[in-house]
Amino acid sequence: MGYNASNLLYLITIVTFILALRFLSSPAHARRGNQIGAIGMLLAIVVTWIKTGGTSWWALVIGMAIGGGFGAVAARRVKMTAMPQMVALFNGVGGGAAALISLAELHRILPDPGRPKVDIGVAIVLSGLIGAISFAGSMVAFAKLQELIGGRPITYVGQQFVNGALFIAIAVAGVALVAGVQDEWLLWVLTAGAALFGVLFVLPIGGADMPVVISLLNAFTGLAVALGGFELESNVLIVSGMLVGASGTLLTLMMGRAMNRSITNVLFGAFGQVSASAAAVAAGDGGTVRSATAEDIAVMLAYAHKVVFVPGYGLAVAQAQHDVRQLADLLEEKGVEVSYAIHPVAGRMPGHMNVLLAEANVPYPQLKEMDEANPEFSRTDVAVVVGANDVVNPDARNNHGSPIYGMPILNVDDAQTVVVLKRSMNPGFAGIENPLFYNPKTVMLFGDAKESIVKLAQDVKSL
Amino acid sequence: MSHSTLLVFEVTILVLAIFLGIEVISKVPAMLHTPLMSGTNAIHGVVIVGAMLVLGSGHKGPFTWIVGFVAVVLASANVVGGFVVTDRMLEMFKKRDPKRKD
Secondary structure: OOHHHHHHHHHHHHHHHHHHHHHHHOOOOHHHHHHHHHHHHHHHHHHHHHHOOOOOHHHHHHHHHHHHHHHHHHHHHOOHHHHHHHHHHHHHHHHHHHHHHHHHHHHHHOOOOOOOOHHHHHHHHHHHHHHHHHHHHHHHHHHHHOOOOOOOOOOOOOHHHHHHHHHHHHHHHHHHHHHOOOOHHHHHHHHHHHHHHHHHHHOOOOHHHHHHHHHHHHHHHHHHHHHHHHHHOOHHHHHHHHHHHHHHHHHHHHHHHHOOOOHHHHHHOOEOEOOHHHHHHHHHOOOOOOEOOHHHHHHHHHOOOEEEEEEOHHHHHHOOHHHHHHHHHHHHHOOOEEEEEEOOOOOOOOOHHHHHHHHOOOOHHHEEEHHHHHHHHHHOOEEEEEOOOHHHOOHHHHOOOOOOOOOOOOOHHHOOEEEEEEOOOOOOOOOOOOHHHHOOOEEEEEOOHHHHHHHHHHHHHOO | OOHHHHHHHHHHHHHHHHHHHHHHHOOOOHHHHHHHHHHHHHHHHHHHHHHHHHHHOHHHOHHHHHHHHHHHHHHHHHHHHHHHHHHHHHHOOOOOOOOOOO
């Protein structure tokens, strides 16, 4: 196939990718968009297949069968709660592929008389570097979320210095490579160094911030792929990679904004180490905690006019989404108005809760985003907090010493009564005390979220 | 096309892609941000095109062959896994269907 014909077909692929992203503007046709994107990808693969002219075709078949088979099985089998780490894993392998393409390209170009042109050299170095960081960083993110290693930030004295020194060394190696030290081993050292940097860079970041990191590394892989497009003179790689690079960067910034934290704070703040001073402030005004039985709370819910559920990561862990929906259905039968208030960073991914509740067949018009939900709380009889903690912590409004001070939260304490379903009084993922639990309006129902919800549903039914 | 002409052209579409990426994403509601992350993750699986081109030139030596082969394996996992995970997420966003059994 000629250069022009293949590029025109690749253009169709690019258009399908843009449509895939465009269709994500509404849940009604988002899935179709993704399918259109998948067809575009298939087209690109077929066109490339024809371009390679059948060389090593059996290696292509075997390679695709291994990778594709693994991807399909892993993606099919994973539970909805484990989706974030799957995204990290598939992002990492993409970055790894981009880094490998750089190594192969340099190997191909070097024997030519003269050196690689400066722009190709820059693309090779950057793509190898960014791809390797994304690969190694994503694997650490995967390990943290899969709880293969601890989710808490791992820090040591002089960490910033070590990371900084390593980064400078990588940069020097990169400049040397472009400037004329045309040795292949230098790129290997550079790529290995970048992978090590990726590991060291993600280790000190707490598990609660992993979604932001995955989003950033997703943008990194996109950028590495775009740079790979310069090496291979491939428009489809440049445009598709950069689409992901740009959108991923924007999404990362939006996630930081939703938590009212700068990206530098997320990446270098080692957030989630329990800050002693803030914990002391919160513990100081201790007060008493009220708890109640499921029967009492069931009565409260059944006779309310308006009930708002506030889901958090605890809902995901307990897999309680179906039971919450059944409880909501029972309440609706009794004439109670039910909705769900979703904080943008509830759970471990933005929109994590939407995905889980959608799985439980909750109609999406009932899901209210923060701006829409907050004014409603003053008209709400009962706000039911299911396994959420930091996103309803009033310290974010009032306590200047709190690490989450300034983060926009769901003002559940505006409701007449707040019911908090919680395993124990342990602090949440970020390790911060929550004065909401000591609020006189608040009633605690201790226990596993799923069991508590099932119990509530039974009691509501028997009323 | 001379090398520098090609480079200018490539940089042009790169810059346009940046603006297009920002434009398209800013219309996505927060409730779809997880599928968005996953969907863009699938799209950068297009790196498989590069991996295939490398493996396709693998007859030039065992080094290129091996690196290209590993790249194809990794990129295929990215493509298939990325699209399947996104599809599973989006499959769940539907309006209420009263007939449906859980």
